Amino acid sequence: MSTPMSRNQQTANADIDVSNFSRHLNGQNAPIWWGIIGLILIELSVVSAFTVTYLYLYMQHPQWPPNDIAPPPLFIPTWSTILMLLSCVTMYLAGKSVEKNKSKGFVVYTFASVIMALLVLWIRWQQFDNFDMRWDQHVYGSLLWTISGFHFIHIVSAAIGTAAIGLFGMVGFYTKQxxxxxxxxxxxxNFVAFAWLPFYLVLYYFPRL
Known part of the structure; x- marks a missing residue:
């Protein structure tokens, strides 16, 4: 008959050799990677809800925008969209610089992205001043202000977080490992940049159809 193991023996059998584990986890091995995926999925549901709500109301109204309101100007928001997409390129180059342990290139590309985001924020702020309706004037105005403000705040948060990343890069914190x-x-x-595309289409193109 086998005898019951002592508590020390049970503890010894439960030990796991972690001497070969890396202190630096990257990609899907890192819990924070899954955390950001969860955050993106949550915010993607909000983006989808705003877009579907806009499209539903658009299809329910024979005239859109209502009350003979002119659609928002297209030229300036198009340029802000281009800037946001270009900032994804510089963020990609920043990541490649880290993989090559090139701290200077990482810092340059990171702050180039932040500068483009700040330009987009400045453009959006000018657009807010030029909207022809209040947020509480009608359902179209509510959606225009809510969606624009929602994405504006997301750009602010992304710019602040990336600026902090850039400051850490200046002291050589980030390496390939x-x-x-x-x-x-x-x-x-990238999520913040590409989440704007459905908003851009419904806010600036659909009123012109």
């Missing part, structure tokens, strides 16, 4: 912070920041940045 220690880059998970850059990876998740880039993922969120």
């Amino acid at each position: 220690r880059q998970i912070g850059v990876v998740v920041d880039t993922m969120y940045w």
Whole structure:
């Protein structure tokens, strides 16, 4: 008959050798990677809800925008959209610089992205001043202000987070082995940039159809 193991023996059998584990987890091995995926999925549901709500109301109204309101100007928001997409390129180049342990290139590309985001924010702020309706004037005005403000706040958060990443890069914190912070920041940045595309289409093109 086998005898019951002592508590010390049970503890010894439960030990796991972690001597070969890396201190620096990257990609899907890092819990924060899954955390940012969860955050993106949550915010993607909000983006989808806003877009579907807009399209539903658009299809229910024979005239859109209502009350003979002119659609928002197209030229300036198009340029802000281009800037946001270009910032994804510089963020990609920043990540590649980290993989090559090129701190200077990482800092330059990161702050180039932040500068483009600040330009987009300035453009959006000018647009807010030029909207022809209040947020509480009618359902179209509510959607225009809510969606624009929602994405404006997301650009602010992405710019602040990326500026912090850039400051850490200035002191050489990020390396090829220690880059998970850059990876998740880039993922969120790309989400913020591409989440604007459905908003851009419904806010600026659908009123012209």
